[in-house]
Amino acid sequence: METRIGIFLCNCGGGMKNIDFDAVAEKVARMPGVTCVNLVSHLCLDEGREKMIASIREENLDRVIVAACSPEFKEHIFRQALEDAGLNGHLLAMANIREQCSWAHEGDVTEKAVELIKMATNRARLLQPLERKELPVNREVLVIGGGFSAIDTALHLSRLGLRTTLLEKEAVLGTGTGEWQSLHGFDNSSMTAAVEGDRNIDVLASARMTAAEGTIGDFTVTITREGEEISRKYGAIVLATGFRTELAPTSTLKLRTQAEPISGISIVSQEQLFHMLHNSIVEAKPRTIGFMFDFSDENSRFPTLTTLNNALAAKNKWGSEIYIFCKNVKVDSEGAEKLYREARECGVVFLKCETTPRMSMDNGRVAVEARDVFLGEDTVIACDLLVAEELLLPIAGTETLSSLLNIRLDSRGFYQDENVHLYPVASEKKGVFVIGWCRGNLDMGRVLTDISSVVMSVHGLLSSGKILVEVERVKVDPQKCVACLTCIRVCPHGAIQLVRVDGDKEVAGISDLACDACGICSAICPAKAIKFQGYRDEEILAQIEAIGES
Amino acid sequence: MNGCIVAFCCEHSAYPAADLAGRLRLHYPESLRVIRVPCAGRVDVIHILKAFENGASAVLVLGCEDGACHHITGNTRAKERVKYCNMLLKEVEVDGRPVAMFNLSPNTPHKFVRAVNEITKIIKESGR
Amino acid sequence: MIIAERKPMEEIKQAMAPYKKVLVAGCGTCVTVCWVGGEKEVEILASQLRLARSAEGNEIVTLEATVERQCEKEMVTELKDKVAEVEAVLSLACGAGVQTMAELFEDKPIFPAVNTTFIGMPEKEGLWVEMCGACGDCFLDRTGGICPIVRCAKGLLNGPCGGTRKGGKCEIDPEKDCAWVLIYRRLEKQGRLDLMREYNPPKNFRAVKRPGRIQAVKI
Numbered sequence: 001m002e003t004r005i006g007i008f009l010c011n012c013g014g015g016m017k018n019i020d021f022d023a024v025a026e027k028v029a030r031m032p033g034v035t036c037v038n039l040v041s042h043l044c045l046d047e048g049r050e051k052m053i054a055s056i057r058e059e060n061l062d063r064v065i066v067a068a069c070s071p072e073f074k075e076h077i078f079r080q081a082l083e084d085a086g087l088n089g090h091l092l093a094m095a096n097i098r099e100q101c102s103w104a105h106e107g108d109v110t111e112k113a114v115e116l117i118k119m120a121t122n123r124a125r126l127l128q129p130l131e132r133k134e135l136p137v138n139r140e141v142l143v144i145g146g147g148f149s150a151i152d153t154a155l156h157l158s159r160l161g162l163r164t165t166l167l168e169k170e171a172v173l174g175t176g177t178g179e180w181q182s183l184h185g186f187d188n189s190s191m192t193a194a195v196e197g198d199r200n201i202d203v204l205a206s207a208r209m210t211a212a213e214g215t216i217g218d219f220t221v222t223i224t225r226e227g228e229e230i231s232r233k234y235g236a237i238v239l240a241t242g243f244r245t246e247l248a249p250t251s252t253l254k255l256r257t258q259a260e261p262i263s264g265i266s267i268v269s270q271e272q273l274f275h276m277l278h279n280s281i282v283e284a285k286p287r288t289i290g291f292m293f294d295f296s297d298e299n300s301r302f303p304t305l306t307t308l309n310n311a312l313a314a315k316n317k318w319g320s321e322i323y324i325f326c327k328n329v330k331v332d333s334e335g336a337e338k339l340y341r342e343a344r345e346c347g348v349v350f351l352k353c354e355t356t357p358r359m360s361m362d363n364g365r366v367a368v369e370a371r372d373v374f375l376g377e378d379t380v381i382a383c384d385l386l387v388a389e390e391l392l393l394p395i396a397g398t399e400t401l402s403s404l405l406n407i408r409l410d411s412r413g414f415y416q417d418e419n420v421h422l423y424p425v426a427s428e429k430k431g432v433f434v435i436g437w438c439r440g441n442l443d444m445g446r447v448l449t450d451i452s453s454v455v456m457s458v459h460g461l462l463s464s465g466k467i468l469v470e471v472e473r474v475k476v477d478p479q480k481c482v483a484c485l486t487c488i489r490v491c492p493h494g495a496i497q498l499v500r501v502d503g504d505k506e507v508a509g510i511s512d513l514a515c516d517a518c519g520i521c522s523a524i525c526p527a528k529a530i531k532f533q534g535y536r537d538e539e540i541l542a543q544i545e546a547i548g549e550s
Numbered sequence: 551m552n553g554c555i556v557a558f559c560c561e562h563s564a565y566p567a568a569d570l571a572g573r574l575r576l577h578y579p580e581s582l583r584v585i586r587v588p589c590a591g592r593v594d595v596i597h598i599l600k601a602f603e604n605g606a607s608a609v610l611v612l613g614c615e616d617g618a619c620h621h622i623t624g625n626t627r628a629k630e631r632v633k634y635c636n637m638l639l640k641e642v643e644v645d646g647r648p649v650a651m652f653n654l655s656p657n658t659p660h661k662f663v664r665a666v667n668e669i670t671k672i673i674k675e676s677g678r
Numbered sequence: 679m680i681i682a683e684r685k686p687m688e689e690i691k692q693a694m695a696p697y698k699k700v701l702v703a704g705c706g707t708c709v710t711v712c713w714v715g716g717e718k719e720v721e722i723l724a725s726q727l728r729l730a731r732s733a734e735g736n737e738i739v740t741l742e743a744t745v746e747r748q749c750e751k752e753m754v755t756e757l758k759d760k761v762a763e764v765e766a767v768l769s770l771a772c773g774a775g776v777q778t779m780a781e782l783f784e785d786k787p788i789f790p791a792v793n794t795t796f797i798g799m800p801e802k803e804g805l806w807v808e809m810c811g812a813c814g815d816c817f818l819d820r821t822g823g824i825c826p827i828v829r830c831a832k833g834l835l836n837g838p839c840g841g842t843r844k845g846g847k848c849e850i851d852p853e854k855d856c857a858w859v860l861i862y863r864r865l866e867k868q869g870r871l872d873l874m875r876e877y878n879p880p881k882n883f884r885a886v887k888r889p890g891r892i893q894a895v896k897i
Contacts, residue, residue, distance in 0.1 A: 519592030
């Protein structure tokens, strides 16, 4: 059957003066298959849409071209108009004659506009309808971790009516929150108590995830607890596994690092210092304290906060002289600038060094030798107590979890967020989220933002119990697939698996739920067996062929 | 399409950047023809070769910034494919047909215009 | 599977020089999987040829087709009509495919566009390594499932040679593992290190009578 193409030209209420719309209309009307050309001044407004719907019905159109603004803005509105007229929304092609034609050039661009419409028309001829359908999703959420972000996420989700399981590898919740406590004085017992009283939250302690399969809305997870295997189903998985610290490796450190620094003269970690300040009785107050940070890891937002907090506390409690050796002080987290000012005001000395200071033992004190870039000379300071630089590292088991869930780690071994600017808490796998410390170095404000965005995302995804997907948008042709596994290896979203068709032939199969429609598989398939509706080779090449045709 | 520049633009970065360039009235050569793709990783070697067969003078592949690809590996794959394509063109001694990949983010229309201008300069220098 | 590699373009171009209309024929099995001769590569090679020739001002018409297995006469027969239309065929199949094609279409010159290189497996996406030398006398049972004939640079049946580098790398190519170190470690895991002491006699490469021919038991 001959296609019946309708072209709708919108002049945006006179916003495109360098296009002669009558000339465009005349030229595009001559293209084969074009049934009607309508010139409208505001296609996106109600009157325009109504006109469009009426025209689709009257002319019995089966392809629609909208030549107007960028599809980034109004494509969804026009798709809906098609649907309202009883036509599949995917039979629409847009020609961006405003942003990328009229507005981008100075002189008369009528010819270019005609060509853009021809490109869109060529593509439209090949477009195929795409069905959508609702698939049920499991409304339960698995949160892995037992720290602040994990617990808070579970509490929020529970309030929104989503059942949540907290999976903690330790015997009790909140064991790894030491640094948080030292920094923000928060008490985890009230949170753990809230969890205990919440019937929507199930706590699995001393347990680990040992297998996971499935896709968004339908994950099957195997949990091992005390040698016993439990299988459970979840709609979404949130990773909030936190981080660990380790003293930066320096040979001299090994000499005198003590597990329980009670005597007060030693090299300690930030957490040990916190305990000295708040819990232990210190026999001799350290007169001089040195701090070191930002030499091994540039991302020192958190070390800056802990250092400033602890330095201030030590100054107030012991009145010690305090020297801070660092490359840079990162004050972009909330309150850090104020802390830094306070520290300067009460006499804390900051030494900016480009290289890691040398340390040596000197009569039970630690001599720190550094070159301050502003003074321009070497300085030696003998400290009674040196708070060593700490490395922030992903917790043990991060690699195992990442390979079980098939999500990537970044260069430092933390979970890679999908897009740091646009979708910070999403992982590359739909339905798996990473929040808080386990995705890198954050501060409290950022962790709270993470928690709220993951709660919103998960709620949006699962609350209705169903999810709308496009059916076979990206599809493998089982006849052409040679099961070379290339697509399975390259799919960034883990959406492709081997499936059996026609009884037993094994071919690649794409999950509509997990697929994020990038088209990487269809570009790489050596057998050209993968078709991405709307962006098939034919559809892309048809646009190229239209260029310069006239 | 004598002398056109075909630009494959990722809808997560380069396409909105091109729109923004239009809204800011940052002008660039009229010979540019944008083809919207869901990810730079969708752009295949054959799309680029066919553009040249149709007479394009240059091809641009524009994707997200390094490490910020919406589909994780799409932009790095695109970069490799562009390299491969240059190799294929060199093999058949079809020179002066540049294929280049640029990374940009949606809020960098100037980078989009710079990419177009750069490739235009290369075409001019090669005398096509 | 059979691994092949694209011939240098110069060679292909020269071979195609006398012709104005050719069929570029791919194979949908091994060479598709190793990214050299499937539908996609057919398309790319054809496009390259057209570009090259149009730059010379000497246009070439290319037909494109990919059959499931070019080493099967029944499947290659599908190409009959297309072959009749062209002056020559450029085949992206392995040597077996090219010969099947040549046998079926005796009046047409068939040109190989790839060099059939070895029997191998993918090590990772896009990287294939040789695994089997098709020697016809398999002794993988004695070497922990690692074939020194192709994986040892010297093809030693009794190794290692004594030139193994630190870290178990080969003295000829420090990028590659010493096959005999791999064999040692594998046998160690299996508790069969005694096999390292056993002498492997020279292989009877005459086990395969050329040309090779294998008749499966008729069922």
